[in-house]
Amino acid sequence: MRGVGAVGAIFKSVTDIIESQIRPLADVMVKIESAAARQAAKAKAAEAKAKAAAVAKVAAAKAAKVAEAKTKVKATPTAKVKRR
Numbered sequence: 001m002r003g004v005g006a007v008g009a010i011f012k013s014v015t016d017i018i019e020s021q022i023r024p025l026a027d028v029m030v031k032i033e034s035a036a037a038r039q040a041a042k043a044k045a046a047e048a049k050a051k052a053a054a055v056a057k058v059a060a061a062k063a064a065k066v067a068e069a070k071t072k073v074k075a076t077p078t079a080k081v082k083r084r
Contacts, residue, residue, distance in 0.1 A: 001017060003010055 001010075001013055
């Protein structure tokens with residue numbers, strides 16, 4: 001590009017050239033960022049699902065222990081207390 005003419009016209013020509021070169025790059029960057037955001041969202045969802053499964057497993061184990069303890073209490077014979 002030649003730098004001859006009014007400053008405003010030269011500036012406009014330079015910015016038009018830069019814009020035409022950068023626009024395709026900006027479009028590609030938007031696509032890359034969108035794909036990265038989708039991948040991060042999937043990873044976060046998988047992490048939340050795994051955490052929920054772990055919490056459910058712990059809750060089930062606690063419920064099983066409580067049920068086992070109740071069964072033991074029912075199975076234990078009661079002692080008769082002698083009154084004097």
